[in-house]
Amino acid sequence: MSAYDRRVKRLTISDIAKRAGVSIGAVSFALNGRPGVSESTRQRILAIAAEMGWRPNAAARGLSESRANTVGLIIARSADTLGVEPFFMKFIAGMESELALTRTALLLQVVPDHLRSIEAINDWWAERRVDGLIVMDLWSQDARLPVLESMGIPAVLVGRPRPGGMPAVWNDDAAAVTEAVDFLVGLGHRRIARVAGLPALEHTQVRTAAFHAAMARHGLAPVAVVDTDYTWAAGARVTRDLLAAATPPTAITFDNDVMATAGVSVARQLGVGVPQELSIVAGDDSQLCEMVFPTLTALSRDVQAYGVHTARTLVSLLDGGSPGSFQDATARLVARESTAPAP
Amino acid sequence: MSAYDRRVKRLTISDIAKRAGVSIGAVSFALNGRPGVSESTRQRILAIAAEMGWRPNAAARGLSESRANTVGLIIARSADTLGVEPFFMKFIAGMESELALTRTALLLQVVPDHLRSIEAINDWWAERRVDGLIVMDLWSQDARLPVLESMGIPAVLVGRPRPGGMPAVWNDDAAAVTEAVDFLVGLGHRRIARVAGLPALEHTQVRTAAFHAAMARHGLAPVAVVDTDYTWAAGARVTRDLLAAATPPTAITFDNDVMATAGVSVARQLGVGVPQELSIVAGDDSQLCEMVFPTLTALSRDVQAYGVHTARTLVSLLDGGSPGSFQDATARLVARESTAPAP
DNA sequence: AACCTGAACTGAAGCGCTTTAGTTCCTCAT
DNA sequence: ATGAGGAACTAAAGCGCTTCAGTTCAGGTT
Secondary structure (H helix, E strand, O other): OOOOOOOOOOOOHHHHHHHHOOOHHHHHHHHOOOOOOOHHHHHHHHHHHHHHOOOOOHHHHHHHHOOOOEEEEEEEOOHHHHHHOOHHHHHHHHHHHHHHHHOOEEEEEEEOOHHHHHHHHHHHHHOOOOOEEEEOOOEOOOOHHHHHHHHOOOEEEEOOOOOOOOOEEEOOHHHHHHHHHHHHHHOOOOOEEEEOOOOOEHHHHHHHHHHHHHHHHOOOOOOEEEOOOOOHHHHHHHHHHHHHOOOOOOEEEEOOHHHHHHHHHHHHHOOOOOOOOOEEEEOOOOHHHHHOOOOOEEEEOOHHHHHHHHHHHHHHHHOOOOOOOEEOOOOEEEOOOOOOOOO | OOOOOOOOOOOOHHHHHHHHOOOHHHHHHHHOOOOOOOHHHHHHHHHHHHHHOOOOOHHHHHHHHOOOOEEEEEEEOOHHHHHHOOHHHHHHHHHHHHHHHHOOEEEEEEEOOHHHHHHHHHHHHHOOOOOEEEEOOOEOOOOHHHHHHHHOOOEEEEOOOOOOOOOEEEOOHHHHHHHHHHHHHHOOOOOEEEEOOOOOEHHHHHHHHHHHHHHHHOOOOOOEEEOOOOOHHHHHHHHHHHHHOOOOOOEEEEOOHHHHHHHHHHHHHOOOOOOOOOEEEEOOOOHHHHHOOOOOEEEEOOHHHHHHHHHHHHHHHHOOOOOOOEEOOOOEEEOOOOOOOOO
16 A cells, blocks of 8 residues: 555546536636636636636646647756756756746756667657657757657757758857957957867857858967867866967867866966966856856856747747747857956 | 647557457556466567557556656756756756656756745646655755645655655765864864855755764864855855954865855965865865866765665655655765865 | 527547456366 | 356446537527
8 A cells, every 4th residue: 555545536627517517518618718608607617616726637638638738858968067067957947937838847858868869759759748849959960850850749959940940049159259259359369279069069060160260350270179078177188288389379269168167277287377378268158157266258148048938939839830940149258357468 | 730730640559459459458458567468469469569669648648547657856946056056967867867767757847936846846736747756955944845745745855854754865964064074173173164055954954063063072163154045156255254354264164066166266366375274175076176276175975876866765655665765875075185284 | 480590508529548347268177 | 068267358437638519598580
């Protein structure tokens, strides 16, 4: 005998019907704002339902409507990387504030790689647990997209829109990177390096291309562009290498805050003054950037709003709309202490 | 006409029944390992189901079993605080690895306070969206517990067990704090301060009590014990105050890694050498502790395992067991660069 | 008075599964 | 030959809701 009896008598729509002296159909009409009942009975039924504290059984409604009223978010990263990235939690918080408005729940799954991610997609869809999905961390050749398309799964991409593909919510990474380069060049820097994130991620490629273009526009050649895995260790190693070169950069842009922090740390160890001898720009903003000394100049954006817009797009898609892609605000450069005129 | 037709013909148990030439009841028996079918037909049915790629419709099964096969995690914190704390993502990742084994999904909700948290509990339970809950960030007088108890909601507490209450997964915060104090005293420190977290949180109180007890055991009186809200700003402010005192501490323990980082930063600004003049211990370990200079001595534990154990306890509870509370491994002190013999 | 209309409501099917109460049929003891 | 017993299966109810096809009835037309 379980400590919890699952079969407790639950309040159902027919209890309300009995109490109101009408059929369950009438109750359903009343509760869902459909025609078929007079305004007076509707009010009576609503009052009774509220008084009795009735709430629809999600499984029953889902079964009947062929809809789960739930969306899924699958994050394909190792738990270690996730931990330090404030991005996800903020994004999730934003999504939920929006989803709450339509009584849509959020199913979450954290898996280490794309293969598992596809398994999770299959499971959820086959079991009808979700009505649609949010896809993050897009790769340029993303194995998940064909799966989603072939199965006809409604999804919203967090990243650049695909031609003819599903709706995407994105922001102009290229413009942000360009702003950072312009800012550094404006400070007199000529020898600038870029420490990029995972090369498989599409936005890494976009940013790298934008970096090259922006440098070229100023008639400059990058000192280096190095791909990494976003970790602190990688940021430290690359910074060490860059500073050990014959003509080291006077400025480095990092693709996230964690690596930028590592860069500051390594520079200090090597006795390279930040920002006197080396300027540093972080590609993501978070409390972390204000936690280090010197505080980090960073590309900042409203991640929570990003989550809100993504959720809104998915909800609209599920409601039968055909939302276009949504361009979120471009990250702006927030100048702090880690940048200064070139030596 | 929606871009996605929800009414696409889905594979159901009766398709399999038709194909196997048996009744749907027989199929259900076969798929769920129940008696009522011969071994040969069971195998035949399983083969057909696998071949056709059948998966049970979660809503249908849930409706029939009066069970959602989903558990809920409600996090009651502001998105800002959440972001920097690597704890949650790791914990979630751990939970999921365990939940995946029993095909249980995780519903997540991030709300700013306990009031909203209770609303979310009510909603989920009334709608039968979850079978049980994980309760984190326990307060000593936690308004959620009476709600859970009165509604008979299966729940596992992440924190100290309540006498006669629901099962809890916890670790010995007192022992960990004691180890930190012993360590510092062993290094010759006599003037030790504690920068605590949110005073409403139960484990803050447990740690503070343990801190006092450990100090007393060494015949010492704390320089100060200050409550905070875990933020970087609070950590910085308190450190500044402590170091400005007539007889400043030679060692400070902080209740999380973020504040400890702030402490290091402030000390440097004030020209106080870490660890030469001031030793610092962080109450939580994460990559952050290895990202600052000097790297932080910290109380470290396996957060992912913590999540695994919590999920396992809840699953056992839902399966009708009556799991006792589970004591997770005690955090161990990882000595790094931020601690040294007292000046 | 006969007819039509539309609003207000009921009855019942159906969503996909589990589970209980039968039914059929084979085997074995008598 | 008869029946008891059990294994292997089927039929159908039920989970709680939505929805569609009817039914009833007041009111208006002609």
